Amino acid sequence: MIDGTGRGWVPLIRAMLASHLMTMTLIPRDAISERLAATGYVADRELSTALWLMESLGRPLLLEGEAGVGKTEVAKALASMRGTNLIRLQCYEGLDRNAALYEWNYQRQLLAIKAREGDDAASVEDLIFSEKFLLERPLLASIRQDRAPVLLIDEVDRADEEFEAFLLELLSDFQVSIPELGTIAAKSIPFVILTSNGTRELSDALRRRCLYHYVEFPDVDREARILMARLPGIDASLALQIAAMVGAIRKEALRKTPGVAETLDWAAALVGIGLKDLRSDPEAVHDTLMCLIKTAEDKSRMTPEVTNRLLGKVA
Amino acid sequence: MGAVLRLQNDHDAGELVRSRLAGFVRNLRDNGFLVGLSETRDALKIVAGPDASRVSLLRPAFRALFCARPSDWERFDDIFNAYWLGHGMKSVVHVSGEPPKASTSLRKSGDGAPSLGKPGTPDRTERGEGKEHDNPADGRGRREGASTTDSLEKTDFRHIADPEQVEEAHRLAERLSREMRARLTRRERARRSGPRLDLRRTIHRSIATGGTPMELVHRHRIDKPLRLVVLLDASGSMSLYSSVFVRFMHGVVDHFREAEAFLFHTRLVHVSDALREKDAARAVDRMSLMAQGVGGGTKIGESLNTFNKWHAKRVIDSRTAVMIVSDGYDTGEPEALATEMRALRRRCRRIIWLNPMIGWDGYSPEARGMQAAMPYIDLFAPAHNLASLQALEPYLARI
Numbered sequence A: 001m002i003d004g005t006g007r008g009w010v011p012l013i014r015a016m017l018a019s020h021l022m023t024m025t026l027i028p029r030d031a032i033s034e035r036l037a038a039t040g041y042v043a044d045r046e047l048s049t050a051l052w053l054m055e056s057l058g059r060p061l062l063l064e065g066e067a068g069v070g071k072t073e074v075a076k077a078l079a080s081m082r083g084t085n086l087i088r089l090q091c092y093e094g095l096d097r098n099a100a101l102y103e104w105n106y107q108r109q110l111l112a113i114k115a116r117e118g119d120d121a122a123s124v125e126d127l128i129f130s131e132k133f134l135l136e137r138p139l140l141a142s143i144r145q146d147r148a149p150v151l152l153i154d155e156v157d158r159a160d161e162e163f164e165a166f167l168l169e170l171l172s173d174f175q176v177s178i179p180e181l182g183t184i185a186a187k188s189i190p191f192v193i194l195t196s197n198g199t200r201e202l203s204d205a206l207r208r209r210c211l212y213h214y215v216e217f218p219d220v221d222r223e224a225r226i227l228m229a230r231l232p233g234i235d236a237s238l239a240l241q242i243a244a245m246v247g248a249i250r251k252e253a254l255r256k257t258p259g260v261a262e263t264l265d266w267a268a269a270l271v272g273i274g275l276k277d278l279r280s281d282p283e284a285v286h287d288t289l290m291c292l293i294k295t296a297e298d299k300s301r302m303t304p305e306v307t308n309r310l311l312g313k314v315a
Numbered sequence B: 001m002g003a004v005l006r007l008q009n010d011h012d013a014g015e016l017v018r019s020r021l022a023g024f025v026r027n028l029r030d031n032g033f034l035v036g037l038s039e040t041r042d043a044l045k046i047v048a049g050p051d052a053s054r055v056s057l058l059r060p061a062f063r064a065l066f067c068a069r070p071s072d073w074e075r076f077d078d079i080f081n082a083y084w085l086g087h088g089m090k091s092v093v094h095v096s097g098e099p100p101k102a103s104t105s106l107r108k109s110g111d112g113a114p115s116l117g118k119p120g121t122p123d124r125t126e127r128g129e130g131k132e133h134d135n136p137a138d139g140r141g142r143r144e145g146a147s148t149t150d151s152l153e154k155t156d157f158r159h160i161a162d163p164e165q166v167e168e169a170h171r172l173a174e175r176l177s178r179e180m181r182a183r184l185t186r187r188e189r190a191r192r193s194g195p196r197l198d199l200r201r202t203i204h205r206s207i208a209t210g211g212t213p214m215e216l217v218h219r220h221r222i223d224k225p226l227r228l229v230v231l232l233d234a235s236g237s238m239s240l241y242s243s244v245f246v247r248f249m250h251g252v253v254d255h256f257r258e259a260e261a262f263l264f265h266t267r268l269v270h271v272s273d274a275l276r277e278k279d280a281a282r283a284v285d286r287m288s289l290m291a292q293g294v295g296g297g298t299k300i301g302e303s304l305n306t307f308n309k310w311h312a313k314r315v316i317d318s319r320t321a322v323m324i325v326s327d328g329y330d331t332g333e334p335e336a337l338a339t340e341m342r343a344l345r346r347r348c349r350r351i352i353w354l355n356p357m358i359g360w361d362g363y364s365p366e367a368r369g370m371q372a373a374m375p376y377i378d379l380f381a382p383a384h385n386l387a388s389l390q391a392l393e394p395y396l397a398r399i
Helices: A009-025 A028-039 A046-056 A073-084 A106-115 A121-128 A138-141 A161-174 A205-211 A220-230 A237-250 A262-273 A281-291 A296-301 A304-314 B013-030 B037-046 B054-064 B070-085 B101-108 B162-191 B197-209 B236-256 B280-291 B298-317 B334-347 B367-377 B385-389 B395-399
Strands: A062-064 A086-090 A102-103 A134-136 A150-154 A175-178 A182-185 A190-198 A211-214 B225-234 B259-264 B268-270 B320-324 B350-355 B379-382
Touching: A028 A046, A028 A073, A046 A062, A046 A073, A046 A190, A046 A211, A046 B013, A046 B037, A062 A073, A062 B101, A073 A086, A073 A134, A073 A190, A102 B236, A102 B268, A106 A121, A106 B162, A134 A138, A134 B054, A138 A150, A138 A175, A138 A182, A150 A281, A211 B054, A220 A237, A220 A262, A237 A262, A262 A281, A281 A304, B013 B037, B013 B070, B013 B225, B037 B054, B037 B395, B054 B070, B225 B236, B225 B298, B236 B280, B259 B298, B268 B298, B298 B334, B298 B367, B334 B367, B350 B367
Parallel strands: A062 A190, A062 A211, A086 A150, A150 A190, B225 B259, B225 B320, B320 B350, B350 B379
Antiparallel strands: A102 A134, A175 A182, B259 B268
16 A cells, blocks of 8 residues: 555565565574474584575584494484585595486486487487486585475595595585586575594684584583483483583593484393382493493403592482 | 673673674684684574574584584683683683794694695605615506605614704605505506496396396406404514504505504504504504513513404405514424414415614624524515605515
């Protein structure tokens, strides 16, 4: 009714709708940690800020930290928080563009050529280099989704340097050029999370392009909250005890430091045998330690005496 | 506090933060952070948001944006506090103890990059001519190699005394191990590239598709990377040599995909973990702590026994070369050593025994232990200087 003809409504509604949609996707920062917690991931303020900045600045997030601290989990939690797909690219030595980006379906192409023998060569060529014959690999798939997915590029330090350079190019343009098809621009820009274990130093350019978060083993309080989020049946006091115990074990110089996933396994085992208090049955605690201790060397180090000593400290 | 911000106050804070942001960015750069124009631009975006007014919100946002590596992550709080909150600083902010610019990042990123050496040291080193007569492979197929022959390479480790030269020798030893790894990888690649078509199988499969070879079958060579296990004698008679070898081992463990290292004197110590420490100096420190054993002689036989009994199964397979670095002066029974050497020989692919004393004039392996071990050794080579270590590479590549 702005100018009496009603024409003014259409843009207004469109604008309202657009702003509504905006707020739908742009999750306010304070809500992020709550929503993450709802998916079972307990994030600290630093991480939720980083996740929020990913969207507001449109940058990828690089996660570093020891094995087992839950880097991959961050991507899973982000995807489930946003209700979107998680597309994962696991890097390894020798990973190349074909395995990461796209590949032609050669078998089908050959069949098609055979089936159209005698046809005009140009038309056959057009046909076999069309989308129908294109095999999407994770990177291409991630930019062709209607709804922005979470793209997890796992252990990027394992890939070769050439691949890293290619990745950098993709992460800044979000378009892919396929010689036979032309350039494919992103339908939606994925949320990109990269993880690295530090087996190789990443290039400065890639580091600079990314937001950065160093994931550490959760402190006792946070680990207890993780336990309670993931194992709804667990007692709060038991969760605290378990978290404190794992924290103490991590301080022992073990060959393989137990990660968060191992803590969850152990807690599930303890809940499974109906333990309410770690102190009540040190033997059962020691027997179930195999959920945490994964090498023979560490096992010989974690004698019942060590277990008791640690139990005495934490419980 | 003077110029320092009181951020909590009011919404003018955004303006204040913006005006001082450039200084903060410069400060981070001085501290070796990788901050470019686009980071500054994004920081301005953050400041324009509601975050600027609260330190507790600004800090994690800036931290995620400006940090790029673990060392940044650790130092960020100090720099942030010093600049924005004026903690522990008067006016100009340089975080104390941090040398300005890049030197830390250089050290961190140095492993694997040849930039580690001083400009004056050669990037590649070439073996001396006359020293390699006792080495079966003379490396004629070497594809590259500049020829700056540093005299240090040929100097017996015993005669390197000047601390700078010692450091230089350590560095060379480490780089050498890295080069060996790089060459070995390159050899593997060259061999593997271009998988050959297995025509017979391809044609056979094509029968199903009416003679069109739909599915190409390739021949692959199954290559397992070489594993290396190093056993280093850390006893008194070897003390002049072991520090250089420790650096060499550090390089090997760091750069071979699968390598294990042990020290022995009167007993055997597994030191791979200590050697995986990225910082070479710290690794060596950790090792020397572990190496402090009860004094008094070398029990090679007993140490090998421990190795065979407890470690061999895990660390040795058919592609493993075992490298023993020792002068062969054994205080135990030679028979025991012979037994253990025989057991070890059955397990692994090659036994290489490096003996620093071969390099000495007029040496012949007369030590009883050495005599007992000789029949089981595939390669008995000198290791008294860097050139002799380098001479090993072609041999390892052929294993």
